[in-house]
Structures are given as structure tokens and as C-alpha cells.
Amino acid sequence: MYNITARFKNTIQTSANTSPTPTQPSSSDARFNLQGVLAVSIAHFIHDVYSAFLAPLLPLLIEKLSLNLTQAGLLSTVMQLPALLNPWIGALADRISVRWFLVLAPSLTAIPMSLIGVAPTFSVLLVLMLFAGISVSIFHVPAPVVVARMAGQRKGWACLFSWSGGRPPVQPAPWRR
Numbered sequence: 001m002y003n004i005t006a007r008f009k010n011t012i013q014t015s016a017n018t019s020p021t022p023t024q025p026s027s028s029d030a031r032f033n034l035q036g037v038l039a040v041s042i043a044h045f046i047h048d049v050y051s052a053f054l055a056p057l058l059p060l061l062i063e064k065l066s067l068n069l070t071q072a073g074l075l076s077t078v079m080q081l082p083a084l085l086n087p088w089i090g091a092l093a094d095r096i097s098v099r100w101f102l103v104l105a106p107s108l109t110a111i112p113m114s115l116i117g118v119a120p121t122f123s124v125l126l127v128l129m130l131f132a133g134i135s136v137s138i139f140h141v142p143a144p145v146v147v148a149r150m151a152g153q154r155k156g157w158a159c160l161f162s163w164s165g166g167r168p169p170v171q172p173a174p175w176r177r
Contacts, residue, residue, distance in 0.1 A: 033150035098142035105139030
């Protein structure tokens with residue numbers, strides 16, 4: 001009979017005996033990069049300010065474009081659909097520099113979200129929401145990885161700074177009341 005306990009003990013002993021080689025820096029050598037973490041936090045704030053535009057503007061869009069409630073709900077759904085691409089965005093982020101994702105994503109979100117008010121038709125509005133949703137995924141997939149790289153041993157502290165930047169823009173949203 002297969003003895004899983006012996007195999008588990010062997011795995012623990014093997015992993016306990018491994019140590020980083022002299023050419024590999026240990027994670028304790030990494031220092032907390034406060035400026036970098038704050039930069040990501042500010043980018044997160046700016047990014048989420050723009051991505052939170054849709055909810056307060058929905059009543060105006062419903063009136064301007066004579067949308068029914070199904071169409072209004074579809075706008076939010078279309079903006080969330082690109083989240084299904086997150087595994088592929090993560091795989092791409094593993095191959096190229098993710099720094100550019102964090103630099104460009106707030107701008108790529110700001111442009112379509114700023115054009116919501118001048119969208120002449122529902123179809124144009126759907127395309128704008130799709131592009132905004134893609135940029136939301138482009139930002140939120142690699143951001144935790146970048147923050148973790150800058151955190152050293154203080155990953156929780158870095159997450160506190162980074163993700164608290166994204167909370168204030170969505171707190172006053174109508175569904176929070």
C-alpha cells in the first residue's frame with residue numbers, strides 16, 4: 001500500500017534542507033521601496049477614479065440615449081467581460097515588462113471613460129466600455145506582482161498602501177449606501 005505520510009515527511013525534509021545559493025539573493029535582502037509602492041497606489045487611485053465614472057453617469061446616459069434598463073446593465077457587464085482575459089494577460093505579463101502595463105493603463109482607462117458623455121450611440125458606448133474593461137484588466141493583473149517585488153519582506157504593508165489607493169474612488173458609489 002502507498003504510504004502518503006512517509007512521502008509527505010520526505011518532501012518536508014527535502015524542502016527544509018534547501019537554501020538559496022550565493023548567486024540568488026534571499027528575499028530578506030530586498031528592501032521596501034516606499035516610493036515605488038506609493039506610485040502604484042497613486043496610479044491605482046487615478047485608475048479607479050476613471051473606472052468608477054459609469055455608475056454615477058448611468059441616469060444621464062439613460063436619459064440622453066433613451067436606454068432601457070437592460071441596456072444600462074449591459075454597459076457594466078461589457079466593462080467586466082475583459083476580466084475573463086486575466087489569465088492570458090498574466091501570461092503575457094510574465095513575458096514582457098509589466099511596468100508599462102501600470103504606466104499606460106490609467107491613461108487607457110481615462111480616455112474611453114472620458115468619452116462616455118460624447119458617445120452618440122449605444123454601440124459606441126459599448127465599445128468604450130469594452131476598451132475601459134480591457135485597461136482595467138491590464139492594470140489589476142500585474143499590479144500585485146509589481147508591488148510584491150517592491151515590498152521585500154513587508155508584502156502586507158505594501159498591499160495596504162497599494163490597494164488602499166483604489167478604495168476611495170469607489171466608496172461613494174451608489175451601491176454603497
